[in-house]
Amino acid sequence: MTVVAPARLPRTARDLVLGPVLLSATANVIMELSLPPVGHGVRESRVTSGNLFEHPVHRFRTTNTYLGVALLGTDHDRRAYRRAVGRSHARVVSTAESPVAYRATDRDLQLWVAACLYRAFEDTWGLLVGEPGMRLPDDVYRECAALGTILQVRPEQWPADRDAFDEYWAAGLADVAIDDRMRAYFERLLDREYLGPAGRIGAARHRWYTTGFLHEPFRSMLGLPWSDDDRRAFEQRMRRTGAMLFRLPPAVRRLPYNACLTDMRVRRRLGRPLV
Numbered sequence: 001m002t003v004v005a006p007a008r009l010p011r012t013a014r015d016l017v018l019g020p021v022l023l024s025a026t027a028n029v030i031m032e033l034s035l036p037p038v039g040h041g042v043r044e045s046r047v048t049s050g051n052l053f054e055h056p057v058h059r060f061r062t063t064n065t066y067l068g069v070a071l072l073g074t075d076h077d078r079r080a081y082r083r084a085v086g087r088s089h090a091r092v093v094s095t096a097e098s099p100v101a102y103r104a105t106d107r108d109l110q111l112w113v114a115a116c117l118y119r120a121f122e123d124t125w126g127l128l129v130g131e132p133g134m135r136l137p138d139d140v141y142r143e144c145a146a147l148g149t150i151l152q153v154r155p156e157q158w159p160a161d162r163d164a165f166d167e168y169w170a171a172g173l174a175d176v177a178i179d180d181r182m183r184a185y186f187e188r189l190l191d192r193e194y195l196g197p198a199g200r201i202g203a204a205r206h207r208w209y210t211t212g213f214l215h216e217p218f219r220s221m222l223g224l225p226w227s228d229d230d231r232r233a234f235e236q237r238m239r240r241t242g243a244m245l246f247r248l249p250p251a252v253r254r255l256p257y258n259a260c261l262t263d264m265r266v267r268r269r270l271g272r273p274l275v
Helices: 019-033 036-044 056-072 073-090 105-129 138-143 163-172 180-191 193-200 203-213 230-244 257-270
Strands: none
Touching: 019 036, 019 056, 019 105, 019 203, 036 105, 036 138, 036 180, 056 193, 056 257, 073 257, 105 193, 105 203, 105 230, 138 163, 163 193, 180 193, 180 203, 193 203, 203 230
């Protein structure tokens, strides 16, 4: 009789902070921005320092610092970053010409973004340990509330347990929509236009990984092809990546998130802008 080993489970949310989460980044952004107020808020934002297509390195640093602070940082780190991000978000508001009304400080919009971020960490963990689609334990899931509460999301807004999260997610999917403007924006992301001519190197592989990480209905809404052979190859590659990754020391596995957290702490001590 074959004995099946139990799935490897994270002990805390800190265990979820792994370099390969970067592979899901574009898929995660697409899911976040498919909620129209979030998408058009990012597309129209007048905070140019956070514009991926104008300042890709800055955007990489601030986004990954946010994730590092949320799941690896101290309460002091989180308070400092909350203040810094809050000042930027306060400037992101819709205008009379905007297709939808939005405010980046809206708790409900931030909750959707945090939920998408949670999916990125959960999905990546499951794929790396060879259990695609696995759900994380409730205690680890609850720790991930920091992905939203680091900003304006209230603790009681975070769905109480993993079952409640599924209900929230299903309800949220009813509100997603991709119009022509957002579709064009997503194509620029998929083509890695923000990297200039260098973005064309590996662009097809980037699109393939992004398609693999996308949940439905996002993949179908963008018309991205994905076969059973693609799925099997994707899961196999991620499982092999995990086999190598978990042999590395924790500090190496957590790059670049821990490095971004350290950078934030140095910036804070030197009095430099955090975002």
